Amino acid sequence: MAPTTDGARNALNSYLGRVNYTFKGRYNLTATLRADGSSRFAPGHQWGYFPSVGVSWNVNEEAFLQDNKVIDDLKLRASLGTVGNQEIGDYLFLDTYNTVNYSFNNSIVKGYVKGNRPNSNLAWETTESYNVGLDFGLLKHRLGGSIDAYYKNTNNLLLNVPTERTSGYASILKNAGSVINKGLELELRGDIISRKHLSWTLSGNIARNINEVAKAEEVYSGATVLRKGVPFGAFYGLVFDGIVQDAAEAAAAPVPTRNKETGTSVLPGDVRYVDQPDANGVKDNQIDLDHDRVVLGSPHPDFIYGFSTSLRYRDLTLFAAFQGSQGNELYNALRRTLETPDPRYNGVASLNDRWTPENHSNTVPKAVIKAVTDLDSRYIEDASFLKLKTLSLTYVLPFRIEKAPTTRFRVFATASNLLTFTKYKGYDPEVASGTDNGVYPTSRTFTFGVNISY
Template identity: 30%
Template structure:
């Protein structure tokens, strides 16, 4: 991390009076040239000391509304919301060390203004007829406008190391600015009806527009219907009410629209970069390839199930079947760079998720001084790609995107990888399964050969089920609760572990996993960790393949809370209604197949550069007067 003197002490920069950090650049810091350099060069700890980043924001949020009730049951509501965020960002990259040292450092100033304005008007009418017919009607209109404006300037070669302004630079000064706008419009209506609290019906419709799409494809229509029946309230169930509190059957279907695709707010239009000099404009270069034919992505959701409660709430819960089918999925499809652009926004196909959810709550004790509850839920889920854009598919009907493979009728959560063949016990080299011209597999240390002849699908990597469970206990004023989450039955690429068993060709400054101690040697030939060597072949030792697939099962302790409520008879003299002392912990523990592996990061891979949820400990007093 640090540059040291020959006696082992830290070398200090006399200008800043701070330690000098080792950036792996091989420079001479006063004791001769460092005897090595590494790539990439950098030192995050040094950057925190010598570089500067400031984020300054002025934010305003306002909401105004008016409510009118001209006649009984009719309510008119108008709402205006306004948000503005003026953010200033200062970057000062020092002139002595790191990526900007070669040109004397760099200062960057950014001013960004984000403004949004929302209007909404709603008319609702509620009425009850004959004490059993309950009606609720609603219509409305809404508008949302978002505008982002940014100005940025940058310069190189700093004069004063403590001044972050661009005026403090003398070289390569430049600036630019842009403005982006996004507008949504929508009209909607909803009708709800229930008969005597036993039969429930609801229907809704909305029509939305997005400025991301071409005017010919800007509007989308979305609707929903639902119904429910509370069986327990029927007369023929009267004899069961001693143990049956509620038994409600429900069924629903609904649609939602999605227009999000990338960061471009005009996804349908080709966009060009202005170029030229000395008052002469050049033909603009294509900066973004639009698609005037894209339109709304639609999600169709269906679910049906039962809600129940027995024995005055001692046991309650729900069980349901759900199906989520997404059509016209929005995706920036990669294309050959020779086209002059690297991707095109498209509606590429449809996909289905379906499964069963079970949610249970059980009250173990319910007395004056003791209450103990248990809860648990589990979801079994499947996934299938239903349709893909034909232009994306090869002659075998598959679409390859990096290490991902997509095929109709199969899960989207699968990878297309080289097969690991273990370690050659004689040489210690990593081996992979390749295929010859006749389709026969053979082991080879050449991973590229295996990649070109024998990549195969991993199959569905999704967990078979996921869920959570917890408990809460209140006993004589003390309370304690805990919640857990889990999943099982899937696999994930442990890329963090892969990198920690990485190449030995440039190991200076790299970290290794302790399993590297089990690497092949002439005395340790029966191992699955390849030999350590500086030869180029070792670069295949951590090649991306199915070697790194690991169980994605996990159990996490998400929350524990402990508290105590001071008895009311002790609070009277203080003029307080309640006083509670508590301690809480969030994201306290995670148990997985390998230490450092967090399967919660994704269904296909767990990245070593993504932080897990931060563990938080807190405590305090809750007072009510």
């Protein structure tokens, strides 16, 4: 094999200016201007300018709250600003070339092929954000929390957009639209019991985010679609309508266009999909990807939440933390692969319930020599979950070393990712990408130890 070499260089040149001002310990102002120049963008688009300003008011410092016996802390906050994103590869705005091996005159020779479709207009992705918030502490700090409302508009999204195959490329990196995120966040914490030998604290948070593509050219990418008016990364595919059971159902079932191209018909045991009506409400009794795919779900939850508690009795402390997500979907790509019979690997147990002339399953189709599947609603699953993330028990040993009286011995046992409550059929519903491509589940760990402090 011929030797190869590779190398890359990028530069980020930044300037930052900041002004802080406080008046009477009650009114605060922070103003920032940042300028960033990145070599990853095309000439003429390399510099981005990102201003921000934040103000706050310590209301509890005002005279009308000085003697208040309920409110200990009260702060109002507001901010607005812009940040930039340049996390892409190097040289993507240029023509680049890759080396490939060719067979020529019975010998392997090196050749060159274009590796990237250039984009001379590639520029910064920017996010404008607006936030208002309230922080508070009540009843001698026994109860506290914060409330935040925000609005974020991300413009010039950096996305790989599929392009026509005749160009010689599969995709091109472009600034391809804008996405809006808006929502509310609430956090509460409290000391329920606070005594010398007994204490109990609780804290919790919940957040609701609404995500929507505000502007974009329509882009289909794998299992997702980029489309104005739907969430970013929304899943896109056919709607599963059961399994064809007999000849009568086969004759009435919509025929996939690929079947018509090969001259085959729908048979008992095949998957049946929903034939979507056109703009006039008319169905054509055939299934094609251009007209019958619909939005199947969103990877964005309706809300996320978490809560924790700590209970102490004398020298023994029990701590537990939970984390949850509600209302999001996940594409179970591994399940789709394993439920498609293939002699190269083992299938899953659900294939035992596949359709046969004796077993009229309505969930798993018949086994065929060469299966062709389209993404459908079976594999877009509810990924809501509640996890016991941490459970810890700690005990401070009741003895002291005479010559080092401040030394403390603490023994502890901690379990992480101990329990997961979910209807999701894959390994782990806590997948950030929205697509489970066979990722391993989060490890369950148990830790035991002794901590010595002095």
